[in-house]
Amino acid sequence: MSANGKMPSGRLGGVLAIGLRALTSADERGKARRASIFALAIRVLNAVLAYVTQVVLARLMGQFEYGIFAFTWVWLLVFQSIGTFGFADSCVRYVPALRERGTPDELRGFLRLALLMSSLLPLAIGLALAGGVWFAAPLMQSAYVLPIMMMAAVIPFMCLQAYLEDVGRAHFWTVSALVPIYVLRHGFLLMFMLAAVLMGFEATAVTAFACAFLGMAFAGIGQFIAIYAKLRKVVPPGPRVYRIREWLRGSAPFAIMRGMEPLFSFMSVIVMSFFVSPVHIGVFFAATRIIQVVALIPYAAAVGSAHLFSAAHANGDAPRLKLLTREVSLLTFVSSALATGAVVLCGSLLLSLFGDGFSEGYPVLLILAAGVILRAFFGPAEDILNMTGFGSFSARTYVVMVIASAALSVALIIPFGVLGAALATTIALTVRSAWLALAARRLLGLDTTVVGAMIFLKEFLARWRGTSPAPAE
Numbered sequence: 001m002s003a004n005g006k007m008p009s010g011r012l013g014g015v016l017a018i019g020l021r022a023l024t025s026a027d028e029r030g031k032a033r034r035a036s037i038f039a040l041a042i043r044v045l046n047a048v049l050a051y052v053t054q055v056v057l058a059r060l061m062g063q064f065e066y067g068i069f070a071f072t073w074v075w076l077l078v079f080q081s082i083g084t085f086g087f088a089d090s091c092v093r094y095v096p097a098l099r100e101r102g103t104p105d106e107l108r109g110f111l112r113l114a115l116l117m118s119s120l121l122p123l124a125i126g127l128a129l130a131g132g133v134w135f136a137a138p139l140m141q142s143a144y145v146l147p148i149m150m151m152a153a154v155i156p157f158m159c160l161q162a163y164l165e166d167v168g169r170a171h172f173w174t175v176s177a178l179v180p181i182y183v184l185r186h187g188f189l190l191m192f193m194l195a196a197v198l199m200g201f202e203a204t205a206v207t208a209f210a211c212a213f214l215g216m217a218f219a220g221i222g223q224f225i226a227i228y229a230k231l232r233k234v235v236p237p238g239p240r241v242y243r244i245r246e247w248l249r250g251s252a253p254f255a256i257m258r259g260m261e262p263l264f265s266f267m268s269v270i271v272m273s274f275f276v277s278p279v280h281i282g283v284f285f286a287a288t289r290i291i292q293v294v295a296l297i298p299y300a301a302a303v304g305s306a307h308l309f310s311a312a313h314a315n316g317d318a319p320r321l322k323l324l325t326r327e328v329s330l331l332t333f334v335s336s337a338l339a340t341g342a343v344v345l346c347g348s349l350l351l352s353l354f355g356d357g358f359s360e361g362y363p364v365l366l367i368l369a370a371g372v373i374l375r376a377f378f379g380p381a382e383d384i385l386n387m388t389g390f391g392s393f394s395a396r397t398y399v400v401m402v403i404a405s406a407a408l409s410v411a412l413i414i415p416f417g418v419l420g421a422a423l424a425t426t427i428a429l430t431v432r433s434a435w436l437a438l439a440a441r442r443l444l445g446l447d448t449t450v451v452g453a454m455i456f457l458k459e460f461l462a463r464w465r466g467t468s469p470a471p472a473e
Helices: 009-024 028-082 091-101 104-139 142-170 174-198 205-234 244-265 267-275 278-314 318-352 358-377 381-387 391-416 418-444 450-464
Strands: none
Touching: 028 104, 028 142, 028 174, 028 205, 028 244, 028 267, 028 278, 091 104, 091 142, 091 244, 091 278, 091 381, 104 142, 104 244, 142 174, 142 205, 174 205, 244 267, 244 381, 244 391, 244 418, 267 278, 267 391, 267 418, 278 318, 278 358, 278 381, 278 418, 318 358, 318 450, 358 418, 381 391, 381 418, 391 418
16 A cells, blocks of 8 residues: 555556456356346346236235235245255256267257156146145135235246256356246246236236236246257267266256255245235245345355356365355355445335335345345255265255244244244254355364454455465465
């Protein structure tokens, strides 16, 4: 630092050179950084579009119908997560690993099996759910029957898109993988819902799910064409080798985790349906939609790094895995903290746009924000465990924490209502994140917390202060 307080131009140029090399390098980590940036940009656009969509839906439907829609949407996320039996998520693990090992026959076999599992199984689940609701209708609240049946029709398209997303992620096709799901899906829902209301249809949860069905059908077909056009270029036709038993065992933990994840995230919504009206469910769901903006950051980091964790582990490259962990931990925490601060500052205004009565969700937003920051503090332990063969541990943790979350929700919602739901969610999220971070340290010797990531920052600053800048490798 010079006497006038300005940074020397040479030093500034060195910092810029390091950053430029980090973003433009042709190696895997350079690709990962660019993929994460693209993913974050797409998810930020998604957050804006999703927020606008939810505001429009809430204003058109009112708190009661919006609460019905929110509750049913939570169950759609659950069925979408388990509908592929984990084969959508396991693409991020197996595709890079099979590619690194140079086994194209197995790669072709895995992709075919994953496509079949992600198409046929969700169709069977949707049909079974619709049939079950039809027969159980006399025992259910009538307001939920038709929305759930419409939701069952959406499941196959949502599961197919989940598979296509992870195939794209495994090949760094970030735009083709994410845009149809996180931009087109919400754009079509908003467009079709507005068109339906203008045509005279009543703004109900049933109408919203009919529009969601059309939107996902259009987006899913376009995504399928885009991904498979690219896939044919990098995976040429040839014989297929199937290791069905191994892949079923490896994918099953993902099915459990992804099925448990929405249950864990929205257990409070499910429990609230027994104790509070759909109006309060709608308020809580609106707060979760706003705080979801911050959750985009760990997701974007996973898009760029999860398959690199898998590849490093498959090659036995422990130093590379350690360096990736430090970098992802630090960048995720800093980005999450900044985004959370912005959301908290604007939270009251964002809630008020949903309509009358939604502003009471601001204390809920603050509590949920604390949970997001604590989760970021403990780093990407879950992604690392899943990509290094310890997915079954993560799956068992999810099952235990879903049960614990349900108990916490009941214990806190009864006396504290919506605030109790937020407290239960934050406590459960913090405990799960801490437990997985401890597991990563015990099983892999990796410190995934931001404290461990500070080592990466210290090393970076040491290079920056050096006489000649070096790439941040």
